[in-house]
Amino acid sequence: MVKRISTQIVKQILCASMVVIVMAPIILTLFAALKTKADMVTTSPLLLPEWGRVTFDNFKDVLSDKYLLIGFKNTGIILMVSIFFNVMFGTITAFIIERFEFRGKKLVVSLFFIGMLIPTFVTEIARFQVIQGLGLYNTLGAPIVIYVASDLMQLYIYRQFISGLSVSLDEAALIDGCSYFGLFVKIIFPLLAPATATVCIIKAINIINDMYIPYLYMPKNKLRTLTTFLMDYANAQLGSWQTLAAGIIIIMIPTIVIYVFFQRYILAGVAAGAVKE
Amino acid sequence: MSKLRKKRMQFVITALVVPVILLIVFVVIPAADLFRMSFTNWDGYSKESDIVGFTNYISMLKNKDLWLSLKNNAVYFVIHFFMIAVELGFAVILTGRLRAAKFYKTMVFMPYIINGVAVSYAFSYFFSPINGAFDAVLGALNLEFLIRNWLSDPKIVNYVLSFVSVWRFSGYHVILFMAALQSIPQDVAEAAKVDGANAWQLFKYIQVPGIMLMVDFVLFDNIRGSLQVFDIPFVITAGGPGYASSTFTLYTIKTAFTYSNFGLASTMAVAIMIMIVFIYVIQNKIIHSLILRDRRK
Numbered sequence: 001m002v003k004r005i006s007t008q009i010v011k012q013i014l015c016a017s018m019v020v021i022v023m024a025p026i027i028l029t030l031f032a033a034l035k036t037k038a039d040m041v042t043t044s045p046l047l048l049p050e051w052g053r054v055t056f057d058n059f060k061d062v063l064s065d066k067y068l069l070i071g072f073k074n075t076g077i078i079l080m081v082s083i084f085f086n087v088m089f090g091t092i093t094a095f096i097i098e099r100f101e102f103r104g105k106k107l108v109v110s111l112f113f114i115g116m117l118i119p120t121f122v123t124e125i126a127r128f129q130v131i132q133g134l135g136l137y138n139t140l141g142a143p144i145v146i147y148v149a150s151d152l153m154q155l156y157i158y159r160q161f162i163s164g165l166s167v168s169l170d171e172a173a174l175i176d177g178c179s180y181f182g183l184f185v186k187i188i189f190p191l192l193a194p195a196t197a198t199v200c201i202i203k204a205i206n207i208i209n210d211m212y213i214p215y216l217y218m219p220k221n222k223l224r225t226l227t228t229f230l231m232d233y234a235n236a237q238l239g240s241w242q243t244l245a246a247g248i249i250i251i252m253i254p255t256i257v258i259y260v261f262f263q264r265y266i267l268a269g270v271a272a273g274a275v276k277e
Numbered sequence: 278m279s280k281l282r283k284k285r286m287q288f289v290i291t292a293l294v295v296p297v298i299l300l301i302v303f304v305v306i307p308a309a310d311l312f313r314m315s316f317t318n319w320d321g322y323s324k325e326s327d328i329v330g331f332t333n334y335i336s337m338l339k340n341k342d343l344w345l346s347l348k349n350n351a352v353y354f355v356i357h358f359f360m361i362a363v364e365l366g367f368a369v370i371l372t373g374r375l376r377a378a379k380f381y382k383t384m385v386f387m388p389y390i391i392n393g394v395a396v397s398y399a400f401s402y403f404f405s406p407i408n409g410a411f412d413a414v415l416g417a418l419n420l421e422f423l424i425r426n427w428l429s430d431p432k433i434v435n436y437v438l439s440f441v442s443v444w445r446f447s448g449y450h451v452i453l454f455m456a457a458l459q460s461i462p463q464d465v466a467e468a469a470k471v472d473g474a475n476a477w478q479l480f481k482y483i484q485v486p487g488i489m490l491m492v493d494f495v496l497f498d499n500i501r502g503s504l505q506v507f508d509i510p511f512v513i514t515a516g517g518p519g520y521a522s523s524t525f526t527l528y529t530i531k532t533a534f535t536y537s538n539f540g541l542a543s544t545m546a547v548a549i550m551i552m553i554v555f556i557y558v559i560q561n562k563i564i565h566s567l568i569l570r571d572r573r574k
Binding site for chain 1: 284285286288289292293295296297299300301302303304305306307308310311314367370371373375376377381382383384385386387388390391392393394395396398399400402403405408409410413414417444448449452453455456457491494498501504505507508512526529530533534539542543545546549550553
């Protein structure tokens with residue numbers, strides 16, 4: 001009994017230290033964001049200033065930057081369009097791969113498999129010209145097309161899910177005179193709703209947080225996303241940690257909110273997306 | 278019957294045509310093009326380029342800064358590799374009976390969810406030499422003598438960045454291990470407990486073998502991840518000072534987009550892909566033989 005309690009205590013201490021390590025950098029950044037320029041120098045970075053001196057001016061500064069709004073808008077557009085096509089193509093591709101036999105199927109499946117394996121950062125060297133050649137450079141089309149075409153995690157989640165649906169459903173629908181398309185739209189797609197929810201949430205987090213593709217393909221000011229806005233803001237605020245800290249916190253908020261609300265789906269989805277056959 | 282087959286075929290083709298075209302244009306062609314470009318001296322904008330055979334491959338092997346960058350990747354790899362044991366430990370603790378396990382589970386994955394660029398700047402502040410929080414922590418613990426220029430001392434900067442990377446990505450592995458652990462059938466563990474197995478034996482003989490597939494995946498992910506480290510050094514130090522915190526991917530991207538040497542950059546990209554596969558195969562062989570040997574005893 002004593003042994004059991006002591007192991008419980010050790011476990012709690014380990015987990016609590018983990019929480020401290022996870023939270024410390026975020027909380028200390030928040031402290032900085034709540035300080036005036038003068039207090040940044042005079043108070044310890046580990047402490048908030050006296051209660052009366054806590055300021056929200058840094059947040060006001062960031063929020064009044066017109067590019068933040070533009071960043072929100074662009075990120076929003078990219079998010080909605082990419083996720084829409086990801087879900088549409090993901091569900092139907094997974095459905096066909098799981099349920100149909102056709103000539104060239106092996107080839108198609110292995111193409112998609114290769115698509116998952118190729119490292120993203122370095123392929124941009126070659127992808128860059130394709131994007132430029134199609135006139136997508138410096139348009140919102142560039143990130144959208146890349147997120148839809150090359151991030152294929154959803155295929156695994158959908159395939160796993162579809163393989164769990166009974167084939168007799170398909171047969172019954174077809175016998176009742178349903179077309180293949182009707183079968184997919186009316187029966188399969190609605191059944192995939194839980195998987196779709198997971199895919200949407202995980203994609204949303206990846207897209208909101210992505211820095212590389214917007215940075216590379218959309219240098220134009222008006223095409224700032226949340227992340228590239230922050231990079232720009234950091235360059236402009238050099239040395240002014242309190243305002244930059246406020247910017248950091250604001251950029252963190254959207255995905256943290258999504259995470260807190262949907263963590264069950266996120267944790268399940270991440271696990272499902274990782275385990276490939 | 279043949280009418281039905283025709284309908285089937287029609288459906289398959291209309292449904293797959295767009296996704297497959299997208300995949301070919303934006304993934305397959307670029308990947309193939311990488312190989313082609315690795316044998317040219319293309320500069321990224323000229324219409325013409327010459328085939329230069331293995332010149333790029335040779336100059337890549339002779340490039341000292343690139344080797345230094347690769348050594349930096351190795352630091353990420355080793356540190357994350359040793360962290361896997363810790364991650365596995367946390368996963369076991371969190372799947373077992375534990376008060377507030379749900380809260381800890383939420384926390385452990387938090388760093389992975391938040392914006393990488395925001396994280397990078399937050400750590401720039403954390404390790405900053407003026408009013409930096411980390412130096413203040415050391416001060417509070419009376420460890421002032423340890424204070425260094427965390428982000429500008431070439432000897433340590435790469436270790437500091439590796440730590441940031443561990444902070445950011447370890448939770449991901451914990452969650453993967455937890456998912457795998459939960460999928461182990463309960464009755465096996467119960468039976469072992471009845472037979473008198475202690476926690477360590479349970480871990481070694483039931484839990485670890487039971488999640489071998491996931492261990493494989495995490496090991497692979499570690500190779501892939503540490504060879505592709507990019508945004509943390511890019512945002513925090515831009516690879517500096519000098520090449521002290523540069524990484525292979527960072528160097529490759531710079532070679533292409535800053536120095537307009539797409540030929541050489543493609544060669545490096547091909548090298549990354551080959552290294553990923555190569556290290557994975559070797560690591561797999563070693564790890565599996567270790568575990569199998571243990572079991573035979």
